[in-house]
Structure formats: structure tokens, C-alpha cells
Amino acid sequence: QVQLVESGGGLVQAGGSLRLSCAASGIIFSINPMGWYRQAPGKQRELVAGISSGGTTNYADSVKGRFTISRDNAKNTVYLQMNSLKPDDTAVYYCAVVRGTGRNYWGQGTQVTVSS
Numbered sequence: 001q002v003q004l005v006e007s008g009g010g011l012v013q014a015g016g017s018l019r020l021s022c023a024a025s026g027i028i029f030s031i032n033p034m035g036w037y038r039q040a041p042g043k044q045r046e047l048v049a050g051i052s053s054g055g056t057t058n059y060a061d062s063v064k065g066r067f068t069i070s071r072d073n074a075k076n077t078v079y080l081q082m083n084s085l086k087p088d089d090t091a092v093y094y095c096a097v098v099r100g101t102g103r104n105y106w107g108q109g110t111q112v113t114v115s116s
Contacts, residue, residue: 002026002105004095009110012085016114020080022095022107030073033098036080038091038112049080050098062088085114 008020020036033052039045049059049069057069068081078095090113097105 002097004097004105004107006093006095006107006110009093009112011113011115014086014114014116016085017081017083018085018112020082020093020095020110020112022078022080024076024078024095024097027097027105029076034069034071034078035096035098035104036069036078037094037096038089039094039109040091043091045094048093051078082112085112087114087116090114 003025005023006020008018010018012018031053033050035050036048037045038048047060048063049057049067051057051069051071059067066082066084069078071078082089092109093112094109095107099105
């Protein structure tokens, strides 16, 4: 059974930083691409950042230069370092094992709130 457990969300002022973590179990973590998604109220879930099994990364234009995704295969954990946070970054952030449309495994989500 695949389990993804996110942590690290919270309330932060604009310009601040947060680091999200996602611990995975039930999969061979090192061979799976991973991603961070977010969903704001009234909006569709969107990809924020992805990282391949080999460490290649990609980012949404809205977070390039501010967010960094990384992975530690020894700890079965993927991270999202978020700097220079803006109120528009407020959302529930989800970790995912990226398997294709409709086939991702999802975590329960962690709330990130950025106050102005």
C-alpha cells in the first residue's frame, strides 16, 4: 500500500520561507518520478514542481527561481523548499508519485498560507 505523508506546511508572512517534506512508503521510491502539486480554493490542482528518478527537475513558471524540489532516495523523501513566498502561493500542497493522468498516488495534503 502506497503512503505519502506530507509535513512542513503552515502560516508564513509574505517574503518568508517554508520547507515541505513528503515521506513515501510502499513503493520503490528511487525509480519513481515525484511531484508537488497545489490547489487553491476555487482553482484546479496544478503542478508546482517535478523531479525525475534521475534528479531532473521542472517547475511551473510562477515558482521558478523561488522554489526548489529535491529528493533523498536514502530517506524515501522528497522536499519542496519555498522561498520568497507570496500570498498567491496560498494553497493545499500535495505530494504525488507521478504515474500519468489519473494514475498518480497522492498524499493527504498540507496547508500553506501566506499572509500579506
